[in-house]
Amino acid sequence: MAFYSRVSGSVGVITLQNPPVNALSAAVRQGIVDTMHRALSEPEVKSVVICGQNGKFCGGADIREFGANMRGPPLVPMIHLIEAAEKPVVAAIEGVALGGGLELALGCHYRIAHSKARLGLPEVTLGLLPGAGGTQRLPRLIGVPAALELITTGRHATAAEALQLGIVDEVTDHSAVDAAVKFAQSVAGKSLDARRISTYPRPRSPDLAEIFEKAMKEVRRSARGAIAPVTCVQAVHASVTLPYAKGMERERELFSTLFTSGQAHALQYYFFAQRAVSRWSTPSGARWDTSKPRPVHKAAVIGLGTMGRGISVSLAQAGLSVVAVETQEKQLLEAKQAVSGMLERSAKRRGVPLADDKIKYNCSVQAVADADLVIEAVFEDMALKKTIFQQLSGICKPGTLLCTNTSGLDIDELASQTQSPELVVGMHFFAPAHVMKLLEVVYGPRSSPEALATAMEMGKKMGKVSVAVGNCRGFVGNRMLKPYLEQAFFLLEEGATPEQVDQVLEEFGFAMGVFKVSDLSGLDVGWKVRKADGLVVPGSTGKSARIRGGSRYSPLGDLLCEQGRFGQKTGRGWYQYDKPGGRVAKPDPWLHGFLEEYRARHGLVARRIDHQEMLERCLYALINEGFQILQDGIAAGPEDIDVIYVLGYGWPRHRGGPMFYAGLVGLDKVLERLEHYHQVYPDVLGLKPCSLIRKLAASSSPPIHRWREFIQKPRSQL
Numbered sequence: 001m002a003f004y005s006r007v008s009g010s011v012g013v014i015t016l017q018n019p020p021v022n023a024l025s026a027a028v029r030q031g032i033v034d035t036m037h038r039a040l041s042e043p044e045v046k047s048v049v050i051c052g053q054n055g056k057f058c059g060g061a062d063i064r065e066f067g068a069n070m071r072g073p074p075l076v077p078m079i080h081l082i083e084a085a086e087k088p089v090v091a092a093i094e095g096v097a098l099g100g101g102l103e104l105a106l107g108c109h110y111r112i113a114h115s116k117a118r119l120g121l122p123e124v125t126l127g128l129l130p131g132a133g134g135t136q137r138l139p140r141l142i143g144v145p146a147a148l149e150l151i152t153t154g155r156h157a158t159a160a161e162a163l164q165l166g167i168v169d170e171v172t173d174h175s176a177v178d179a180a181v182k183f184a185q186s187v188a189g190k191s192l193d194a195r196r197i198s199t200y201p202r203p204r205s206p207d208l209a210e211i212f213e214k215a216m217k218e219v220r221r222s223a224r225g226a227i228a229p230v231t232c233v234q235a236v237h238a239s240v241t242l243p244y245a246k247g248m249e250r251e252r253e254l255f256s257t258l259f260t261s262g263q264a265h266a267l268q269y270y271f272f273a274q275r276a277v278s279r280w281s282t283p284s285g286a287r288w289d290t291s292k293p294r295p296v297h298k299a300a301v302i303g304l305g306t307m308g309r310g311i312s313v314s315l316a317q318a319g320l321s322v323v324a325v326e327t328q329e330k331q332l333l334e335a336k337q338a339v340s341g342m343l344e345r346s347a348k349r350r351g352v353p354l355a356d357d358k359i360k361y362n363c364s365v366q367a368v369a370d371a372d373l374v375i376e377a378v379f380e381d382m383a384l385k386k387t388i389f390q391q392l393s394g395i396c397k398p399g400t401l402l403c404t405n406t407s408g409l410d411i412d413e414l415a416s417q418t419q420s421p422e423l424v425v426g427m428h429f430f431a432p433a434h435v436m437k438l439l440e441v442v443y444g445p446r447s448s449p450e451a452l453a454t455a456m457e458m459g460k461k462m463g464k465v466s467v468a469v470g471n472c473r474g475f476v477g478n479r480m481l482k483p484y485l486e487q488a489f490f491l492l493e494e495g496a497t498p499e500q501v502d503q504v505l506e507e508f509g510f511a512m513g514v515f516k517v518s519d520l521s522g523l524d525v526g527w528k529v530r531k532a533d534g535l536v537v538p539g540s541t542g543k544s545a546r547i548r549g550g551s552r553y554s555p556l557g558d559l560l561c562e563q564g565r566f567g568q569k570t571g572r573g574w575y576q577y578d579k580p581g582g583r584v585a586k587p588d589p590w591l592h593g594f595l596e597e598y599r600a601r602h603g604l605v606a607r608r609i610d611h612q613e614m615l616e617r618c619l620y621a622l623i624n625e626g627f628q629i630l631q632d633g634i635a636a637g638p639e640d641i642d643v644i645y646v647l648g649y650g651w652p653r654h655r656g657g658p659m660f661y662a663g664l665v666g667l668d669k670v671l672e673r674l675e676h677y678h679q680v681y682p683d684v685l686g687l688k689p690c691s692l693i694r695k696l697a698a699s700s701s702p703p704i705h706r707w708r709e710f711i712q713k714p715r716s717q718l
């Protein structure tokens with residue numbers, strides 16, 4: 001709703017009230033219309049201020065209402081009512097003015113912002129375009145290039161930038177509402193002819209055609225199949241080719257197409273999923289709202305390789321004192337230099353103070369004795385990690401949380417090396433650790449709710465999205481990766497090339513195909529794990545070379561590693577690079593020959609595999625494992641899996657995540673294809689449909705928010 005009051009006798013103040021962000025729900029829109037009519041009809045009122053309760057102007061349309069039948073007054077006429085008013089209307093922007101919130105402010109005659117406010121049109125991130133005049137008013141106000149940039153990226157601008165661009169008229173460090181009231185008094189009775197943005201002339205400039213061509217090219221390149229950014233450019237284009245009223249019609253037309261699209265549903269689902277993961281729960285009943293995190297002032301990182309360096313940077317930037325330990329003096333010096341550089345570049349990029357003095361370097365593990373939280377980030381080697389955990393258990397003060405940065409090793413085995421296994425959790429960072437937003441926080445059966453809450457909170461402090469997951473091989477992300485990778489290898493055996501498989505996955509929207517990712521992260525990483533698991537059998541021939549434990553196995557990755565082809569770092573992998581460390585992947589005739597020779601050796605006849613099959617086999621094997629993970633209680637809900645895949649594995653956000661995608665395709669269809677492929681490849685376990693997907697499909701495929709009802713009481717796998 002909206003609350004009306006009169007201030008200083010002549011200023012009508014309309015306050016939006018819809019916690020937490022004063023989103024424009026039906027009740028708020030109705031409230032605005034009613035109070036505007038009241039302000040306009042009261043003769044004593046000479047001007048109007050619109051503001052939001054609790055220091056937040058408005059977070060935009062109420063996204064929760066999108067799925068339902070729209071009730072209440074529509075936004076566009078509501079904003080026109082404000083703009084057409086004969087009394088000056090001033091928007092007092094505190095906190096945020098986003099989406100419909102900024103469009104509302106653009107309908108006002110003046111805008112005053114608090115210096116800490118953020119303004120933007122983030123609709124594109126929800127698969128939409130600004131549908132309440134934003135695509136027509138903003139270019140008229142600030143010009144096409146700036147409007148295009150804000151609308152197609154959806155980024156939030158600071159108040160200072162908004163002032164510079166001309167979006168707001170004044171910025172204050174004090175109360176924006178008080179400033180707006182004062183301002184409203186000063187403009188009472190003045191002509192509003194030049195203040196109605198919809199009456200401004202169409203933007204004109206000789207290079208507009210070039211600007212739009214460039215913008216379209218850029219969004220098509222970066223959108224990876226998302227339609228909203230492209231449609232945003234089309235809508236802004238209407239602002240230069242059509243008069244305002246016609247431009248609004250075009251905006252509405254384009255908005256309607258997006259509004260009902262699967263991509264908009266996926267992106268809106270993802271918006272809430274990313275927030276839902278912070279409300280974690282575990283099979284043992286621990287929950288986010290009943291578990292209190294411990295205070296952490298001092299953190300320590302052990303091992304300053306690539307991951308340890310990134311983690312140290314993240315901790316320092318979160319404001320913690322950090323002890324960074326590397327036992328080899330030469331490596332310590334190298335790490336120190338590298339971390340300083342990373343901090344400097346990051347401070348520059350983010351416009352924040354340098355956090356270099358937050359980190360103290362040491363070559364002795366003893367230096368972590370008084371830390372509140374230690375993150376071990378040495379090589380992925382269980383024996384080494386165990387030794388370190390034994391040491392830490394003796395060195396650290398009582399109550400110190402012991403965390404391991406591992407991408408899949410058993411947390412419980414490490415916990416059992418310590419005197420306080422309840423204080424051990426996994427923190428699976430993704431490389432580069434100071435950049436990537438995802439953190440898998442892994443709890444073992446003995447991790448205390450307090451330890452889990454502390455690690456989750458720590459992730460948040462570092463600006464990450466933390467997802468709590470149970471302990472099993474590979475946790476959620478890497479466990480699902482295994483059957484996906486496996487299918488990619490099998491496709492090569494059957495006749496595909498790495499380029500073909502990657503192309504299919506990139507056309508689907510992945511930032512990089514599976515083989516390019518493998519080259520980037522290093523083929524030797526998986527090889528080491530497979531060796532430790534006893535899967536690598538050098539020199540094996542005949543049928544046994546392609547079978548492990550009764551299931552189909554592809555030794556292709558192992559064979560490449562035996563040739564020293566570790567990917568980008570060696571300049572050769574699934575592709576070739578111009579030099580070791582090179583970044584541009586080029587098809588490698590050697591590899592094609594190698595695949596032909598391999599197929600011939602194993603009696604495999606290459607066939608032409610269509611795109612649909614490549615995509616289905618890779619994605620459905622991954623999705624099937626996701627259902628198994630839900631069934632095992634390793635992830636609490638599909639949202640957790642989807643957030644992990646979007647933030648950590650390059651799954652296209654506009655497809656919602658693998659579990660959402662499965663629902664969109666139809667669970668019965670996914671099940672039918674899995675059954676088909678499992679019939680063709682009975683020796684591939686990853687293609688055998690798991691019982692949860694069967695159960696859901698048999699229950700008429702309920703919507704994703706109801707899947708949890710079908711999961712048996714989850715328990716840890718260990």
Ligand SMILES: CCCCCC/C=C/CC(=O)SCCNC(=O)CCNC(=O)[C@H](O)C(C)(C)COP(=O)(O)OP(=O)(O)OC[C@H]1O[C@@H](n2cnc3c(N)ncnc32)[C@H](O)[C@@H]1OP(=O)(O)O
Nearest residue numbers: 020021023059060061062063064098099100122131132275
């Ligand atoms: C036929 C329809 C015609 C409509 C025509 C006009 C169309 C207009 C389109 C829009 O306006 S779309 C909405 C555009 N706005 C946004 O995208 C903003 C989204 N919100 C945010 O970016 C952030 O929430 C924030 C506002 C910057 C605040 O961030 P903060 O980190 O402080 O809090 P959160 O945890 O993100 O959010 C708190 C809480 O509020 C919920 N929420 C936020 N924004 C909205 C919203 N616009 N509608 C509904 N709910 C919103 C959020 O989900 C959190 O609640 P939860 O319970 O934890 O999920």
